[in-house]
Amino acid sequence: MQRGFWTFVVGALAALFANLAQAQVVIIDHGAPIIRPPVVSRPTPPPSVYKVRTVDMNVTVKDQIATVQFSQVFQNVSSQVLEAQLLFPMPENAAVSQLTLLVDGKELVGKLMKKDEARAIYESIVRQRKDPALLEYLGQGLFQTSVFPVPPQAERKVEIRYQQLLRSESGVTDLLLPIGTHKHAHHPIESMNINVRIETTEPLKAVYSPTHTIDLSRPDSTHAVSKLTLNHVSNPDDFRLLFGTERGAVGMSVLSYRPKDSEDGFFLMLASPDVRPDAKPLPKTCVFVIDRSGSMTGQKFEQARGALKFLIQQLRPEDNFNVVVYDSAVESFRPELQRADEATIKAALGFADGLYAGGSTNIDGALQTSLNQLTDPKRPNYVLFLTDGIPTVGELNEQRIAAKAKEANKVNARVFNFGVGFDVNSRLLDRLSRDHRGQSVYVRPNENIEASVSALYRKIGSPVLTDIAINVEFDAVIPAATTPLISRTYPRQLTDLFQGEQLVWVGRYRQAGTAKVTLTGVAADEKKTFSFPAAFVAKSNDETFGFVEKLWATRRVGEIIDELDLRGHNQELVDELVRLSIQHGIMTPYTSFLADENVRLADSSNAARASGVARRELEKVDGAAGFEQRSFKGQLQNAQNAPAGGAGGGLPSVAKSATGRPNQASTATRPRPGSPFDPTAPSDDKALPAESNLRQVGQKSFFRKNNQWQDSTVSDEQAKKAIRIRLFSREYFDLAAKHAALAKYIAFDEPVLVNLGDTTYQIDPEEPEKS
Structure with missing residues (x-):
């Protein structure tokens, strides 16, 4: 046998x-x-x-x-x-x-x-x-x-x-x-x-x-x-x-990666509070704002009611809170903030049980009512705002709504938004999140609202340090430095540190060497300062921390899209978006055409094409298109990790919920397959799916061009001077042995054009056997 x-x-x-x-x-x-x-x-x-x-x-x-x-x-x-x-x-x-x-x-x-x-x-x-x-x-x-x-x-x-x-x-x-x-x-x-x-x-x-x-x-x-x-x-x-x-109330780890000493390096900082079972979170103030307009009728409103009751039940006795509900008009549980004692919690739950849906959507009125109740800047202040629609009553202009909310926020409150369904004005919610150092979470139709809301609150429910700032002071400073030594850091605005969570902060650094990193914040109206030693490598010897560069690039792409969305067209940003998409294989709704086998990566018209797609699509503020692209943008901005490789790469591994933990609403952060904002989908009828023409291998992105795989770092001039080697030849095996750490970049069973070190190689198919 x-x-x-x-x-x-x-x-x-x-x-x-x-x-x-x-x-x-x-x-x-x-x-x-x-x-x-x-x-x-x-x-x-x-x-x-x-x-x-x-x-x-x-x-x-x-x-x-x-x-x-x-x-x-x-x-x-x-x-x-x-x-x-x-x-x-x-x-x-x-x-x-x-x-x-x-x-x-x-x-x-x-x-x-x-x-x-x-x-x-x-x-x-x-x-x-x-x-x-x-x-x-x-x-x-x-x-x-x-x-x-x-x-x-x-x-x-x-x-x-x-x-x-x-x-x-x-x-x-x-x-x-x-x-x-x-x-x-x-x-x-x-x-x-x-x-x-x-x-x-x-x-x-x-x-x-x-x-x-x-x-x-x-x-x-x-x-x-x-x-x-x-x-x-x-x-x-x-x-x-x-x-x-690390000992102390807060710990910090700093990882750096610099593949080329001629360019700025990449760093990642992880800041984590001490975990003590007996630790008492800071007293906080929360205002829960719930849309009860007619479009919320049915199961959607029942889930919103369940989410509201969950939030109320999670409050601690030392917390202050109120509930604001809105349709055409705006109504509050109580005229002013309440202490979360047992009797008040019971009354608030009864208020939630008595709510019903009907009427129009007065977003501006709801924001003004909730923000004007916040008067104590010494406490952490949070507004959780839920809506399923666009403003139809009161102020209708999204920029004026956002400007009025910014003016009303006198206590630096964080605003966290929940957009439910495809009919929300997603650009307005993103504008509010950016202005108030919060986050937008998008929940698809038929997904569980309560799961998304509870996941976020579990993250922000226990603040230990607010108004965080980080400063890096190098031991030896570059003489007459004209540019910042630390730059392009994300998240762009640091917020608060919460019990059981950690801050993941990425950025670029110009100077190498040892440094002192200082983290400051406020706890119980007292400023706290923590200092840590750090080292920023001059040049990395391997790709051990290569994921830091990928994570930075992922968040940077999300930030570029946010700038284009909220501030309008900027050709320099579009140029950078195209460059990062090619270098790191991060396909966005505006650059997925780059994976078309017939598109040259070095084509000067690529930026203009991406610009046109971005201008057209970012005008869509609601509907499935608006929902998908801003959900995807948030996915990039809040990425906690980056892809390790594989075919069809470029889509980051991101938190499936606000806490970074899986939940029933996890798909809210993922573009709908086949939609215009699925990064693996073509941007027009002539483009090919990115997943079939793009591979991530280690730190490199390979695009399929002219019936071969091409390293995105290979220029036209380098391609002309490439050393040609036959697959499975003696020279091929010698090359693999010489570059053992980089051998994965030539482990293709098809022709490949790749840079290894300072040399470009063209790996051709083996010679056919003679008959």
Whole structure:
């Protein structure tokens, strides 16, 4: 009987193999030596001989020691007996101990090969299968197990257990888990669960994932639990989690990345308050503003009522509050602010139960009534404003409404908006959010209003430090500096720091070296100051913190769109938007035409075309088009992490809710597939979907042009001088060995034009075999 043959490798799946019923999974080296769990790759042919049922990773981290338990259940769905073999690339100097590999509870034996012997195996597989994926592992050792059979329709459970010393750099400890191994599996993975428990000796401050939106709980100052659950997963990225420790009421971690010393670098600051179960949040004032116009009738209003009752019940006795409801007229629960005592809370809940929907929409009147009630600037003041429509009564001009609200806000209150459905004036809500240092959350028709409102309030319900400001003072200053040493920081306006949350602040830096970072804020009417040492690297040696650049670019694109939307056309900003879209593969509704294979990236008309699309689309202030593009804009501005790579990249991994945690309204932050504001959709009938012509690989963006993949950094002049190398030739393998850390950029099975270091290479198809 002929049997298929699978090969498992500890690491990230990067390739599919034709011509053999054998498959190989490979890893991507992210700089830190790690051991990768075994994963089943997609065999070809046949294309569907196995299916991964579940993937579970349970990790316990004690300071820098990680204990990993990985398990995966897969099924042979073919009619043949298949054999499986496990290959583990072993990174050089990997600080790993107690590695145990089991299949259905039985430990497998194997052979450990040094890097020279392993390199021959890697090259042999690449040559035989005509697939370049394993090139990334030249220079690494290899652990190869014995072969075990998998009967037809049978399931096997693969487990690996190991301990590892995690790398610590720039004040953060770095955990990397390889769920990206399944990136090209033929079938979606039914379920994937990653649980990480962190315990530290020193107080734990920042806990941050640059790759995924995690559900994070922090029971006390030295423990945290991160959970990630994914269902029907087709294209996961490797999971990465960073955490830092520091004594004091506030901790800060500063990460910097500078790929070119001739250009400004990129930094990310994570500011986190101390976590104490007995900590008392600052007393605050909240005004809840609810639209009860006729368009809110039915389930929509019942959900809004539920959201209002939730907000009222979350108030603490020391808080002040009021409720404002509006249709054609404006009505308040009480004429003035109330203390949230037991009797008043009960009365407010009764007021909510008695509300009904009907009438027009007096947005201006509601804003004036709510803001004029706020009179104490010493307390944190928040307005939560919900509407499902456009102003139809009172002041109708959006700019005058915004100007009047700005004038009425005497206490620097934060305004958080909820736009419900496609009929809202989304540009007005964004204008209010920007003017009052808040945020706009958009809830699609038939999505749960209560889930979105409660998610946001859980974030802002417990302020610990308000009116935050950050200053960076370098130890050695550039003489006669004419431009700021720190610039283009996002979020553009810093707000408050909340219990259980952290500030994620990104920007550019001109000067390298050590510095003192000072964070100031107000707590209980007292100014607080916290200082931290930081280092800004002169030039990065690798791409360990490359995600910082991508996150900055993502937020910068969102900020550019916001400027064009609220302040009008600016050609310099459009030019920058086009440049960032090309460089980082961030396709927006206004630049998705760049992924058309027939559009030259260096075409001088690209900016004019983007300008025309932006002018036309940003005029739409309501309807599905207005909703989609401002929801997408907010998604970019509030991105907590950036894409790690993969085909069709460019859309950031963003918080699925106001807190960065998944909830029932998570799709409110995502453009509707196929809409004009889906970044993977064409901007006109002639353009092609971005996802088919754009790939993110590490720090590079590759566009499909002229039947090949082109590195976006390659200029026309560089392309003319490119060194031509045949795929799978001796020169090809030597190039991969020479640029081991960059080998992933030539691991294409199609022609590719790429810059490696200071040289441009054209990788051509291999010569056809002579008959």
